[in-house]
Amino acid sequence: MIGTNGGGLGQWTTKNVEDVPILPISENVDVPIFQTQFQRIDLDSLDYDPGTRKQIWEYHVNQRDEIRRAYIIKGPHQPPLKTFKKSGKHNRSFQASWFEYNSTWLEYSPTTDAAYCLPCFVFHNSNEFVGQNTFTVGGFRNWKKVGGKDCYFQGYIGKDPNSAHRVAEQMCKDLMNQSQHLQRVVDHFTTKQIANNRLQLKASIFIVRYLAFQAIAFRGRDESCSSLNRGNFFEALGIVTFWNEKVAEIIEKAPKNATYTSPRIQKEILHVFSAKVKKAIREEIGDAKFCIMVDEARDESMKEQMAVVFRYVDAEGFVKERFFGLVHVVDTAALTLKNGIYSLLSQHCLDIQNIRGQGYDGASNMRGMWNGLQALILNDCPYAYYIHCFAHRLQLALVKSLKQVVPISHFFLTLLLVIKIVNASCKRNEQLKVANANEIARLIDLEELETGSGLNQIGTLQRPVETRWSSHFRSFSSLLKMFTPTVEVLQNIIDDAIDGEHRAEAESAYEGLTSFEFVFILHLEKETMEITDKLCQALQSQSQDILNAMHLVSSTKSLIQKFRDDGWDGLLTTVISFCEKHCIDVLDMNARYVARRGRARNQQDNVTIEHHYRVNIFYATIDSQLQELNYRFDEDAMELLRLSSALEPREALKSFRSSDLCLLVKNFYS
16 A cells, blocks of 8 residues: 555545545456455364465455464464475485574475475465566475585575565564554554555645656656756656645655655556546446557557557536546467457456447558458447548548559658758758748749748758658648748759769659649649648548538549549649749650650560550559548448438437438448
8 A cells, every 4th residue: 555664544544525536456366356255264273284374465454464474473384294205316305404504494294295485375365477486386305405505495494684585684673563563553653644645645646646647757867856957747846845845754754664756656546547537437438338448559668559548428418528548468469469459348347248439540451351350349249330530531542542653652751861862951941941941932922922921931851751641642732832941952952062972862752743744743642732731731620520521532533533533734834834933844745755664575565655554644643642531441441430420419300310210220230
């Protein structure tokens, strides 16, 4: 418990307005703390054979101290046998003389022919690793390692005063010292001492709550008293004591073992907050249906963590999304994730059959139709339908479509090369900003740019990232705005290059950037991405409803289709105008195009009319996007969402459609 070393908190309950209840740390997860009914133990009938006796943690938590005292009073089990059982190839056995040198702790069990440790047994924890319970559970039998310079018994005791064995011995002494028992110490505290201890703990609680809510790190690199920066927790505590003399005085006079500021206390307070939040969420869900949203990621300690979010409708009819916790998983296999989710649900008494929806990313282990996580849960709960996040699905569709057309892939390679070279150093970045400022000033003088607050900002080239929504559109837009400054920076790099490698790299980027094909695809992608970017931004809105989201998807498909049917002439005019403005050679659309990449069967395969080649790129790009949008936004999921919208609580009379409800039951909830 918090403050067991010298801090009297009295009977502090949850009825206090600003108080936080103390949460006991269970030694045995198998025996609930809240259990009050338990069978009385006859201490005279305890089994003292270390090989057959029950472990301390198997008893009820309220009985353990009494049983511990009984074993300590009885002392180590050292049967006065004349001979001991021989075992092993060399017929070695336990020696009675070993009791003389280890009389305070060494035990022997004739039943298992093994040696044990009484203090370690008395304070044995069920959560210890297997290698740490040799002298408490399994017993020690390797007699050839006893004696001599490297005696195993001496190594077990350890030279460190804080070794596990020595700590257990000290705990036995403290337990038998009744005058220092916690309950007696607490009983002698005055009302003033209890109030002071509560105030001291409150200061730590409020600081922990503030740092947790603001997502601020607790610990510092050097938290010693002589450090100039002891970390956020202690620095915040210093602010509290600076403005509150009473808190400062209490902390100054507090025992060193009851300051309530150690990292362990901080974690216990966070654990209390976590338990209270989870309890509130669990009570808010009640017996209602709910959906789960899961994603996994690797943390800084190289452990795979699974984040779980619940989505449900509360008692007042409001849709809530609550982050419930992180679950450590050994791998990202679908079965492992399923077991982790089921374990979390069972811990908080949430019925798996109440799951009515699943939301994951598009990875195969999550959305797989046969062995994915959604399929495994759907087998157990037939109404837990899987819905992929619309915004994430749209991003996957766009990225996938961009990789289908070979000229588009070459375009992105050139784009990344240009951005890499221009943003490679602070010097080049400053040159870009200066060139951009000069270009903006020139266009303002020519009255080609409007002026006003927030307009004509000087920026940098944006790098497209597959996992960043709208990053591709921002990358195209930034390059179009700073096309002339970018060309100028590349020319400066070519002129100032002192080695052939940097010059060749800059020349390659310059030639690609100032080619008609690059400019053509740049405008093409900008136009198509501008259509989908509006949808992407709308889908990320928290206030978006189902029907509107589906309407946006349909309208986006329609706009892309319209651009495919009617956008070619306008696009070509814009590209030619841009090339003439920036002195880029405009290709003759009636000339023959000769592909320079790949191997053709004959010369005729690599020769086509330039106009037809550009048209093919235009249609292939748009068709690939439409195909991916149709694939990602499948009809079954869209139909489920459309029919479910009949249960929308807002504007109930308008949205309530009995025919849709009948179809919903027939098609999905038969």
